[in-house]
Amino acid sequence: MAYILLFNPPAPGGGGFTREGRCTQEAGVWATQWPPLSLTTAAALLVRDGHTVKVVDFPALGMKTTDIPLLIEKNRSDFAIWGTATPTLYSDLLVAGLIKGISPTTVTAVMGTHVTARPEEALSENAVDIVIRGEPEGIIGNLCRAGRSRWENVKGISYRKKQLIQHNPDADYLEPATIPAPAWRLVDHCSYRLPLKGRPFLMVAPVRGCPYRCTFCTAPLYYGTKLRRRPIENVLREIETNIKTYSINEIFIWADTFTADREYVREFCRAVIARRLRISWTCNSRVDTIDEETLALMKNAGLWMISFGLESGNDSILARSGKKMTVAQSRKAVLWAKEAGIRVAGHFIFGLPGESKGTMAETLALALELPLDIAQFYTAAPFPGTGLHAEAEREGWLRKDSSSSQASAVMDLPGLPAAEVDDFRRFAFRKFYGRPQAALNVLSMAEWRALKSVPAAMKGFLGWTR
Numbered sequence: 001m002a003y004i005l006l007f008n009p010p011a012p013g014g015g016g017f018t019r020e021g022r023c024t025q026e027a028g029v030w031a032t033q034w035p036p037l038s039l040t041t042a043a044a045l046l047v048r049d050g051h052t053v054k055v056v057d058f059p060a061l062g063m064k065t066t067d068i069p070l071l072i073e074k075n076r077s078d079f080a081i082w083g084t085a086t087p088t089l090y091s092d093l094l095v096a097g098l099i100k101g102i103s104p105t106t107v108t109a110v111m112g113t114h115v116t117a118r119p120e121e122a123l124s125e126n127a128v129d130i131v132i133r134g135e136p137e138g139i140i141g142n143l144c145r146a147g148r149s150r151w152e153n154v155k156g157i158s159y160r161k162k163q164l165i166q167h168n169p170d171a172d173y174l175e176p177a178t179i180p181a182p183a184w185r186l187v188d189h190c191s192y193r194l195p196l197k198g199r200p201f202l203m204v205a206p207v208r209g210c211p212y213r214c215t216f217c218t219a220p221l222y223y224g225t226k227l228r229r230r231p232i233e234n235v236l237r238e239i240e241t242n243i244k245t246y247s248i249n250e251i252f253i254w255a256d257t258f259t260a261d262r263e264y265v266r267e268f269c270r271a272v273i274a275r276r277l278r279i280s281w282t283c284n285s286r287v288d289t290i291d292e293e294t295l296a297l298m299k300n301a302g303l304w305m306i307s308f309g310l311e312s313g314n315d316s317i318l319a320r321s322g323k324k325m326t327v328a329q330s331r332k333a334v335l336w337a338k339e340a341g342i343r344v345a346g347h348f349i350f351g352l353p354g355e356s357k358g359t360m361a362e363t364l365a366l367a368l369e370l371p372l373d374i375a376q377f378y379t380a381a382p383f384p385g386t387g388l389h390a391e392a393e394r395e396g397w398l399r400k401d402s403s404s405s406q407a408s409a410v411m412d413l414p415g416l417p418a419a420e421v422d423d424f425r426r427f428a429f430r431k432f433y434g435r436p437q438a439a440l441n442v443l444s445m446a447e448w449r450a451l452k453s454v455p456a457a458m459k460g461f462l463g464w465t466r
């Protein structure tokens with residue numbers, strides 16, 4: 001049996017950073033630090049196999065890169081496995097050298113969407129032994145079962161063999177019924193708090209995979225393109241454990257698109273209501289996979305906020321990005337959710353192919369017109385492995401020396417330099433949150449225990465601390 005260290009590494013500049021499949025983001029005013037779902041799910045599988053496992057979430061604990069040597073000194077594990085992200089890749093990979101410098105026999109392995117698309121890039125850092133490609137938990141389980149060197153039959157990994165890079169065949173995705181509840185007891189589960197509410201929350205992932213192919217999204221790289229639904233009984237049991245064992249009834253339903261199968265969602269809601277589970281939850285949805293009836297049921301089952309990827313206020317840009325939805329559908333879905341009494345967060349992207357100053361203005365006008373409680377504005381990020389990245393490379397849009405992030409534009413589109421996208425994004429935040437109504441919305445969501453976070457939140461929303 002092995003000793004395995006799983007961790008979310010520090011963010012290069014300190015502060016929070018979430019690395020969870022297609023979502024990699026700096027913690028900020030609304031994007032709080034998420035509990036590490038993939039790491040704790042992998043941990044549950046490893047513990048079941050009899051291994052000893054330690055999970056460390058550096059950003060959540062306020063730990064920095066300088067804390068790594070001491071951690072390794074104290075935990076000379078057989079395996080050290082950690083998440084990586086495109087915006088932090090350089091520092092994420094350097095962690096391997098720190099580990100090997102102290103514990104040369106520890107096998108180092110990295111996971112995440114970037115290294116899945118570009119395993120060679122990760123393995124060019126000599127201290128990285130293994131790249132885990134795609135959905136990580138099952139692969140981690142097989143790797144640790146195989147031991148320190150017999151990796152030929154471990155599907156889903158890339159590694160060096162006699163100085164040559166070996167890519168083993170892709171791994172199968174986990175059967176949904178075999179996905180365990182995350183081992184939250186291995187992290188300080190109380191340190192993850194909802195913004196503006198201040199209450200602890202946990203993530204629950206009822207479904208995995210997304211059948212859509214939006215050109216900017218890395219979802220297919222991680223959980224694949226087939227929707228896999230966990231048995232609802234398993235999901236409910238997990239939620240009951242969150243309530244009974246951890247006293248947490250705030251749930252962040254994490255999915256690529258939770259509502260991809262509406263009937264599954266309805267069944268889930270009916271079961272929550274039938275069992276009288278007193279939970280409060282949030283989830284995401286596409287605007288074309290939802291309807292009034294389902295939203296009413298979700299509200300009755302405890303849904304308080306829904307996030308829609310509205311992306312753009314221009315139909316041509318939506319079509320070109322493969323989003324397969326329209327602005328009219330966005331309008332309808334947001335209004336339905338508000339009528340059902342659900343808070344709505346709208347997510348928008350500036351700088352997708354076809355963007356101009358005019359279309360950015362259309363997007364902002366849509367954000368201002370809709371009764372949104374929260375708006376998040378991102379810059380289009382051409383993450384490796386996506387259609388957007390392939391197009392950007394082909395067209396020569398990528399700026400040199402810049403790493404894709406959703407908070408800073410890296411593509412000079414025809415007639416629209418990256419700097420103008422960044423300026424417009426800042427302007428959009430100020431316009432949206434500068435309205436008295438937006439401030440009132442933020443205030444009305446805040447709970448007493450988190451009231452002191454409101455001024456900082458508004459500053460952040462207005463771009464003063466960004």
Ligand code: SF4
Pocket residue numbers: 210211212213214217218219220256257286309
């Ligand atoms: S619908 Fe599009 S953006 Fe949403 S998870 Fe699926 S591929 Fe990604």
